[in-house]
Amino acid sequence: MKEYKFGNSTVIVHSAIWSMSxxxxxxxxxxxxxxxxxxxxxxxxxxxxxxRNHD
Incomplete structure (x- = not known):
């Protein structure tokens, strides 16, 4: 699990890939x-x- 803070928001990523080099x-x-x-x-x-340009 990896936790990120963006302003008042917290994002928690549950993935084994974060424990890899x-x-x-x-x-x-x-x-x-x-x-x-x-x-x-x-x-x-x-x-x-x-x-992508969304014109």
Missing amino acids: EEEQTDWVKKETEKGNATLKRIRDAIKDCY
């Missing part, structure tokens, strides 16, 4: 992407959508 995280994401992890794809799509 940066290298382990990178390897995990790469392996999951290669396996076609649908959740990672949706996260990537959401991030890309945030940076």
Whole structure:
């Protein structure tokens, strides 16, 4: 679990990935992407959508 504070808000992330080293995280994401992890794809799509020009 990892906790972040943003102003008056607290965000708590429940994920084992936070207990991994940066290298382990990178390897995990790469392996999951290669396996076609649908959740990672949706996260990537959401991030890309945030940076897309919404004219």
